Amino acid sequence: MTDEEIERLATGFCACTLPKAAWTHGAHFATALWLILQRPDIVPERDMPDMIRRYNESVGGVNSDMGGYHETITQASLHMTRMTLAALPPDSTPASAFAALMASPLGNKDWLFAYWSRATLMSVAARRGWVAPDLLPLPA
Numbered sequence: 676m677t678d679e680e681i682e683r684l685a686t687g688f689c690a691c692t693l694p695k696a697a698w699t700h701g702a703h704f705a706t707a708l709w710l711i712l713q714r715p716d717i718v719p720e721r722d723m724p725d726m727i728r729r730y731n732e733s734v735g736g737v738n739s740d741m742g743g744y745h746e747t748i749t750q751a752s753l754h755m756t757r758m759t760l761a762a763l764p765p766d767s768t769p770a771s772a773f774a775a776l777m778a779s780p781l782g783n784k785d786w787l788f789a790y791w792s793r794a795t796l797m798s799v800a801a802r803r804g805w806v807a808p809d810l811l812p813l814p815a
């Protein structure tokens with residue numbers, strides 16, 4: 676994915692104009708990377724929850740105990756995105772950071788299950804708020 680593609684994806688997400696089918700596993704990480712690298716006015720850990728909820732509703736989704744926004748997944752993904760960025764050269768572009776992230780275990784959409792059991796991660800508590808990993812701690 677190029678820097679321009681990542682920017683279009685992220686700005687489409689922010690404007691709630693991104694088609695629902697384009698909001699993929701990779702798109703979540705690409706958007707997080709772009710926000711961290713290009714939008715210092717946004718604090719993803721604070722702002723993304725409402726941004727994701729708003730986006731979900733804009734494409735006809737709901738944010739409930741069974742679907743939509745998931746706090747633990749969002750915060751864990753942002754943590755791991757920042758960990759990936761910290762290991763890269765400071766002048767990394769969104770495209771190079773995205774390539775590194777997708778080449779890592781994070782590129783697999785099931786990466787979270789190395790840290791959380793399915794029951795814990797899919798719980799209402801984990802959807803509504805942060806629930807610490809129950810299998811392995813996230814890297815510090």
